[in-house]
Amino acid sequence: MDLIPSLLGKSASAFVKFQVVACHPIQPEEEFVMPNYYCKHCGQRFTSLAMLEANRCIRHPDGPQNHHELYEAGEQTHYVCKYCGQKYFSIADMTANRCPHHPNGRGQGRHAPA
Numbered sequence: 001m002d003l004i005p006s007l008l009g010k011s012a013s014a015f016v017k018f019q020v021v022a023c024h025p026i027q028p029e030e031e032f033v034m035p036n037y038y039c040k041h042c043g044q045r046f047t048s049l050a051m052l053e054a055n056r057c058i059r060h061p062d063g064p065q066n067h068h069e070l071y072e073a074g075e076q077t078h079y080v081c082k083y084c085g086q087k088y089f090s091i092a093d094m095t096a097n098r099c100p101h102h103p104n105g106r107g108q109g110r111h112a113p114a
Contacts, residue, residue: 043091
């Protein structure tokens with residue numbers, strides 16, 4: 001052990017420190033996951049809030065000239081209509097259909113996530 005540090009021109013303690021650091025496996029960094037943002041009217045997915053708010057929504061209740069609005073509850077395993085309680089696996093599937101219990105009348109509006 002004395003031969004290697006003398007060859008490298010370092011003290012034995014510096015060599016030992018080098019060995020300890022060098023022997024530890026490098027831990028992989030945590031995988032960076034981009035957040036998803038969903039429109040509460042149509043279920044379209046965006047990777048940035050700015051993009052969600054900049055685009056128009058074809059299923060917006062006030063007309064397609066209006067922009068997407070953020071679904072604030074985040075990603076779920078299923079979504080429940082706030083008017084009738086029916087379950088869906090995506091907001092897009094939910095809002096594609098008209099709700100029989102919509103406050104505007106039977107079939108007069110789309111399902112909406114709770």
